[in-house]
Amino acid sequence: xTGQQGLATGLAPVRGKDRIAVLDVLRGxxxxxxxxINLPAMSGPLTAMFADFRTLGWSRAxxxxxxxLETFLEGSQRGMLEMLFxxxxxxxxxxxxxxxxxxxxxxxxxRRNLWLLLFGLINIFGLLxxxxxxxxxxxxALALFPFRKLKVRSLLILGLALATFMSVxxxxxxxxxxxxxxxxxxxxxxxxxxxxxxxxxxxAIKEWDKIIARATGQEPEIQKLARDExxxxxxxxxxxxxxxxxxxxxxxKKGSLIGGIFEAFSVMxxxxxxxxxxxxxxxxxTRDYLVVLVLAYGFGLTARYVGGLExxxxxxxxxxxxxxxxxxxxxxxxxxxxxxxxxxxxxxxxAALKPLIAAGQMAFSLYFLQQFIxxxxxxxxxxxxxxxxxxxxxxxxxxxxxxxGLLVFANLWxxxxxxxxxxWVWRSLTYCRMQPFRRRALAxxx
Numbered sequence: 001x002t003g004q005q006g007l008a009t010g011l012a013p014v015r016g017k018d019r020i021a022v023l024d025v026l027r028g029x030x031x032x033x034x035x036x037i038n039l040p041a042m043s044g045p046l047t048a049m050f051a052d053f054r055t056l057g058w059s060r061a062x063x064x065x066x067x068x069l070e071t072f073l074e075g076s077q078r079g080m081l082e083m084l085f086x087x088x089x090x091x092x093x094x095x096x097x098x099x100x101x102x103x104x105x106x107x108x109x110x111r112r113n114l115w116l117l118l119f120g121l122i123n124i125f126g127l128l129x130x131x132x133x134x135x136x137x138x139x140x141a142l143a144l145f146p147f148r149k150l151k152v153r154s155l156l157i158l159g160l161a162l163a164t165f166m167s168v169x170x171x172x173x174x175x176x177x178x179x180x181x182x183x184x185x186x187x188x189x190x191x192x193x194x195x196x197x198x199x200x201x202x203x204a205i206k207e208w209d210k211i212i213a214r215a216t217g218q219e220p221e222i223q224k225l226a227r228d229e230x231x232x233x234x235x236x237x238x239x240x241x242x243x244x245x246x247x248x249x250x251x252x253k254k255g256s257l258i259g260g261i262f263e264a265f266s267v268m269x270x271x272x273x274x275x276x277x278x279x280x281x282x283x284x285x286t287r288d289y290l291v292v293l294v295l296a297y298g299f300g301l302t303a304r305y306v307g308g309l310e311x312x313x314x315x316x317x318x319x320x321x322x323x324x325x326x327x328x329x330x331x332x333x334x335x336x337x338x339x340x341x342x343x344x345x346x347x348x349x350x351a352a353l354k355p356l357i358a359a360g361q362m363a364f365s366l367y368f369l370q371q372f373i374x375x376x377x378x379x380x381x382x383x384x385x386x387x388x389x390x391x392x393x394x395x396x397x398x399x400x401x402x403x404x405g406l407l408v409f410a411n412l413w414x415x416x417x418x419x420x421x422x423x424w425v426w427r428s429l430t431y432c433r434m435q436p437f438r439r440r441a442l443a444x445x446x
Contacts, residue, residue, distance in 0.1 A: 023280070024361050025360055026080060026280070029336070030080040030336075034367075035370045038131055038374065042379055043388040044389065045226060047217045052215065052216045054314075064393075071332075072301070072304075086268035086273075090276070092105070115426055116134055116141070119368075120133075120137075124248055136260040160330075180316075229243060274337070282344060289341050293342060296334040297331075300334075303328035304321075306320055358411040358414040361423075364420060364426060417438055417439060418436045
């Protein structure tokens, strides 16, 4: 047997003591937290996601919960998973970091992510989840492998390139909207005084009204979506499935897939950099994590809170979030990672976070289970058919109860089994051989 063949046969999933506990905790926190963001879309109406978020419900409690979700969880759970995905590449590619690293590692990596792509498509067209992230991550992964050898500085520059681009575009939009606001103000005053408007002023009023109509769901396209959704949810399962899949296709046509790939790929590069710095896996000093926590949360949470308040005006005023959104999302994701690493330094923190380890070890299965519960069991015509539009507070409370159930289920499952059920399928397909399923079988294999 050649040396390279020996390395190839040595490839195996990371299990037991070789696993890094903090990565499982981070993954568990991210995958359970993302359900609070996804369940409102599953319950509907979808216009609350694409236009006027008040359509889900807008009581005082709803407003507070929405602002909390927007500040602390929206996008940041996804950001954590993107960073962890980048770090996961470095774990998988550990044997391919030398110039003569085996081709088998790249082969394994590509095969793993082609299967992930298939799982993502099953999630979209089988479980009907139009917000699936798996197919996006798989497509990113196919181009990510060559970046593993870049230096930290290069990875961070590339990783922040999209955020920088979005910030520049947002700054241009901010200035443009400020000019529109001023022109609109003058035009309204002239209208009230019976004065004739210039062409620019008349256009400003039309553009202002158009933006308000878009934000409040009065656009014909959004109104059609609302009508189609009501009909689909009241109809047969076929109507329901057709509506959700057609909505996904529409989103792809509008650029959601391309946008999702650029976003995920950029943050995955940051994840690789964090791994190389030893930050994501808990190798930095307590002081480092504390400094990052203060800086990341200080900027990220503040920027997102202010952005949330700006959105709650429901007016087409200039918004700072256009310039800060992606930087703030990355910052809050980084803050979550720093906080969890800090808590894992102390016994009370480790004890409090310990249940998340099991959730992280079977995050793939829990992600699919979330879709099944939310889309099929709770809101499908063949399930409980619960009514949507019950409010952000109600939906978050419901998500919280389900998350607790999933956490208990994960800890019970991992007592007896070596991995989650879908993790077992994915690994068996990736390694082209049956993997140990029960913990007893895993112990027997050593």
